[in-house]
Amino acid sequence: MKTPTLQDFTAQRRPIVAADGVIYLLDQTRLPHAVEILAVRDGDAAAHAIRSMQIRGAPLIGAVAAFGLALYLQKNAGAAALSAAFATLAETRPTAINLLWALRRMQAAVEALPEAQRAARAWAEAQAILAEDIAQNVSIGGHGLAALREHARADRPLQVMTHCNAGWLATGGEGTAISPIYAAQAAGVPIHVWVSETRPRNQGLLTEWELRQAGIPHTFVADNAAGLLLRQGMIDAVIVGADRIAANGDVANKIGTYLKALACADNGVPFYVAAPGSTFDFACPDGNAIPIEERAGSEVRSVAGATGDACLLPDAVAVSNYGFDVTPARLVAGIVTERGLLPASVNGLRQAFPEAARAAQEC
């Protein structure tokens, strides 16, 4: 097929177009300032796209890893090559469990097959993972909107805050945390979104761009503003995505999420997490067992000026740059999944995803 245009992505809200053995991606290190479309034709390019955050967002990382494995197998589908491809892709990012989930599913789909059939089967499985994620996004949107609507006040649009980007740029389709917001728009529910900048990588810019494309009213704020806005009653609910959810309901998500959850608890505002089943890690008993990615210090050393300029702190300045934090389950009002709104508890998650809970026990 021809290289898709920006319109091919935005019109359908799809961050990935996969056809004829090639995957096309919007380069998210360039958005929203510039549009660059990547044609990924081999496994190494897919691994690079994940590692360098050309694409990010736990469900999208999973889907691109699946296609990456399929692309590796197009070159060499032997047992050793399969293991090597799995290992290369698994090491690209440590926190989002969807990555391992997708790779394990891909491996299970192909390892019993004759070598000659593996590549085609892998491509089909990756397409299935993507299609299922898109369908799950839609379900999450419906369940999430039902949860959020309960907190709307009669005198104003529903006021929702989010952190990072968990929209269509982060998933196969409509997003996780943002899917209920698209669902609200589709249902004619008045809504206004508070978009948190999300330093140091500024993924709030991606959310701002998505909402601007969709014509959904929103306000962009510094991460520091969440506490005051919640205390002043300006926010009815907070909803975020997740990179990994432990068996007890503890949630790893973008650094800064935990602070928002604390401010919600202190002000009686519900804090929701939206994620598909592929984000659950029943092998992790709680948040302490979730590995937290540490990223390059240059992200933190790059600081905005007051007037659109910027500076780089000298390399000699020590920085710390963890990409994620863990929000304890006790702060989570509910987890919005494709199977409905779940309590953030061991029993709540196990009852809704018994097959995944069982599989983790058998490991």
Added chain:
Amino acid sequence: MKTPTLQDFTAQRRPIVAADGVIYLLDQTRLPHAVEILAVRDGDAAAHAIRSMQIRGAPLIGAVAAFGLALYLQKNAGAAALSAAFATLAETRPTAINLLWALRRMQAAVEALPEAQRAARAWAEAQAILAEDIAQNVSIGGHGLAALREHARADRPLQVMTHCNAGWLATGGEGTAISPIYAAQAAGVPIHVWVSETRPRNQGLLTEWELRQAGIPHTFVADNAAGLLLRQGMIDAVIVGADRIAANGDVANKIGTYLKALACADNGVPFYVAAPGSTFDFACPDGNAIPIEERAGSEVRSVAGATGDACLLPDAVAVSNYGFDVTPARLVAGIVTERGLLPASVNGLRQAFPEAARAAQEC
């Protein structure tokens, strides 16, 4: 006198040099990237310096306002001119109460005097305010270090986090929240400081610059990182300055402070506030009565890129930019003042500053 050099400011840790009817200031909108020394020769220039944040920090705002009033009176010391100068300076920034405190003290010092004596008396009073603030900074350093040391672990340097800049750039002398850190260095107490960026104005850069000048070990982090670092036990205490403290101990300080206080409470880490008596507002019963400054949206629209570049969000993007938030007294382990460590409570504050509490009641 000759215009002072950078060395004249840094060697003594003084953000203001006042002599011969001129005040010299380090332009803090340029630091740390560039050094520009402002010579302020009239009241309008002083008002502009406060309004435009060429200088900031509640105690320093108070001192510069005092000199600003003296400079206005050098031109015209009549009753109408005094009122006009007071009003102009009082309107420059709304949240830091030290501004009003200093102006009221200046007015009380001169209003009963014959016109011809007012300017000289005003200059002397401003010098007294500055000198007292410097002495109070030193006291705060001693009391603050005593409080912080209690939380040190034997196996590592004392780990202290701060927010915004409450060092010598924010006061007359050693600072408020940073003064105990300078005191630790002077006393040979091993210490390491976690410096929070403080979007959107990035005053964490000023703190980073101060600590670098002083050779005090520190690590610069995104504001979002505070929750994870506290949860991982990497921080022994948090200490910040204040722009206004209500009669009940609620604290207005730089936006994002409240989030850090919440994360401290959730992890059993003490959260201290350091401020001189001039920051107390006994006329404010609680934090809800403190006016919160809303600043230009351009500060939030200016976003850092990943590699030292930056972007400006289009003006059409709605932003919200409150400069401060309020931390409830229940989250404050203690308030470090020149009169010692106080509990953040009505009785604690009144007992330590009875004359200020009485004066407010008489208003």
